[in-house]
Amino acid sequence: MAPTLDAAALRDRLDSPDRPRLIDVRTTAEFESEHIPGAHNIPLDALQDRRDEIARRLDQDVVLICRSGQRAARAEETLRRSGLVNVHILDGGILAWRRHGFTVNRGRQRWDIERQVRLVAGLIVALSVLASLVVPGLQWVAFAIGAGLTFAALTNSCAxxxxxxxxxxxxx
Known part of the structure; x- marks a missing residue:
């Protein structure tokens, strides 16, 4: 498992001569909404697709950032498999960074992925239960969404x- 850095330790490292490279693996829209100054955005899916190329180009310490640390952990695993060993994860992600009151660059505000998943899953469940009053069997759609969310929690992934x-x- 990659070493984690808490927000205060990262803040200190950013002021040092051997400043780490910050890679934010959230979506482009999330990054645009807010990010740590100096961070580069490589969304998780793009990082996974180009992991070998990215690993070859990074010769300094790297700190991976996401919303809370989940996607950064997956990105770390991907880069480690490509041979990159100088990777750290911001413990608690940008949420922890903000809790400490550290500076973020803000842009156009958008919903983060977690909020979008809650909206879509909630709508599908609510509408399928309501529609099952007219179309028998649609309650199984709600069951499938519930099972999918349970699987996502157990595997720490989210299709x-x-x-x-x-x-x-x-x-x-």
């Missing part, structure tokens, strides 16, 4: 989030 990340709204 719906990965699909939503590819929508034009999440790409600038």
């Amino acid at each position: 719906m989030g990965m699909l939503l990340a590819r929508l034009p709204y999440n790409r600038c």
